[in-house]
């Protein structure tokens with residue numbers, strides 16, 4: 001049985017603190033025995049003492065504090081308890097950490113990692129359930145990394161810590177409790193799975209061994225299970241074979257794996273948990289049509305949360321957030337897909 | 343002699359800032375600038391107490407005096423403001439986004455306090471004995487992150503010296519319209535030691551700063567130094583609606599005049615001459631340098 005994602009992340013933090021003296025962990029309630037609101041930092045303060053700092057509730061400042069540490073030679077990892085509260089830190093993000101290296105003409109680097117639990121499905125309501133990573137996509141010089149449950153979480157977190165630029169590391173809250181399903185013998189379950197190279201790889205999934213398909217479903221993070229479920233259902237119910245691409249690098253946007261897959265499938269559906277407007281799907285759609293208009297047989301379709309608040313009540317929340325059925329429907333609604341043109 | 347050195351420092355800053363304003367008036371500079379004419383004793387007095395090899399300075403939008411006092415790099419700053427490739431930040435930062443060695447500045451008010459706090463934490467962890475000095479204006483005291491930073495600095499016992507240059511204005515807005523309560527009280531609420539002085543006497547400021555720096559270095563804890571001062575120049579280039587009589591009255595306490603009293607006429611003339619020569623050479627070098635980009 002694969003370990004749970006929360007445990008994989010926790011182990012990775014233990015290893016990072018053990019292997020590098022310059023790594024510090026900061027955040028609200030990160031100390032033992034509490035070990036963080038989602039327990040990702042469990043055991044760290046007992047083991048590494050002074051390098052694990054409990055902070056006041058000062059999100060607006062903490063990203064700046066971490067930047068000060070980073071500029072002066074350390075590699076801080078800051079946890080923002082709920083990613084929703086990254087809004088408080090936007091001045092430091094936009095006018096500070098993303099600019100220091102370039103505006104100081106390369107005289108400094110800002111190697112800091114901000115870990116942010118995002119996403120809904122737990123009934124936490126409008127201000128504790130959002131997926132706000134899209135707000136960071138418009139900030140040049142940041143890196144936004146969003147692992148899925150099939151990624152090597154330890155490798156990704158290690159790459160983020162080793163990165164000389166600020167990395168926002170998006171952890172989906174529902175993902176924490178799920179098994180970290182790494183590909184085995186090139187497969188995850190029944191689906192063939194390939195991993196691209198580099199520190200922030202994408203995962204490509206196919207039910208037909210990448211010989212082609214009806215559509216590419218591009219997603220990331222906590223939406224991967226919905227995309228895989230939809231792809232499997234489409235095979236079983238409709239005999240439609242889709243490829244799924246799970247990106248881990250949202251900024252810079254890792255376009256190549258999506259283009260590679262679209263070249264085989266001729267259509268694209270994007271899937272994200274955040275709200276629709278100005279989202280990652282919009283950016284992907286723009287870039288794919290720019291680079292591969294001739295490959296597309298149908299307009300790109302975006303699956304995302306409704307533009308509104310995420311209600312607390314379970315039924316209301318489910319109605320707003322995208323799920324497997326929304327993904328499958330979007331694929332079926334693509335022009336030419338049912339006709340089996342591919 | 344110390345006074346002569348400090349006078350030279352202040353004169354150099356004054357003439358640098360005047361030169362910028364002249365260049366702007368002549369249409370030779372674009373963008374914006376905030377000069378510290380009238381406040382030179384703060385930069386000279388405080389920074390005289392710092393160790394340029396070890397300490398850190400984080401400054402704000404009105405940063406030229408701090409930069410010159412800490413780094414000495416007049417030519418790089420001039421070139422930076424003039425948009426030259428040879429500028430401190432290759433022309434990317436301009437007047438208020440400077441970096442050289444352990445000097446940093448950023449033009450977003452208050453925003454520098456958390457970063458300076460993090461730097462103080464880094465130096466504490468490294469055990470370097472460095473003091474991190476952050477310069478704030480009275481207007482920046484309206485920003486919440488300043489108080490978050492003071493809380494953190496006190497809580498974590500960080501070697502941070504916060505210097506408030508209280509010139510009684512934030513851009514066009516006088517203190518009475520933007521500041522409630524006392525300034526040192528703000529830091530005292532966090533248990534931070536404070537001192538306030540109303541002075542343009544560079545020796546007096548240097549003495550107060552020496553006490554503050556010694557406290558921070560000795561105890562490893564933060565200190566909050568408030569210097570009441572006054573800016574003669576406009577907020578940036580020509581935007582001034584203050585009562586001219588108020589400015590004139592404050593000119594009687596011009597830090598250069600105050601310091602000059604302790605110097606001989608010939609000594610002063612020699613300092614000023616050397617400075618004019620340096621400035622002329624820097625201006626010629628910057629003019630000759632290639633434009634950035």
Ligand SMILES: Cc1ncc(C[n+]2csc(CCOP(=O)(O)OP(=O)(O)O)c2C)c(N)n1
Nearest residue numbers: 404449450451479480481482509511512513
């Ligand atoms: C966050 C932010 N808001 C507004 C400004 C525009 N601005 C630049 S300087 C200034 C006034 C600053 O006053 P103070 O802190 O007292 O410093 P002083 O200019 O008097 O040296 C303002 C409003 C800014 N740079 N940053």
Ligand SMILES: [Mg+2]
Nearest residue numbers: 479480511512
């Ligand atoms: Mg002011």
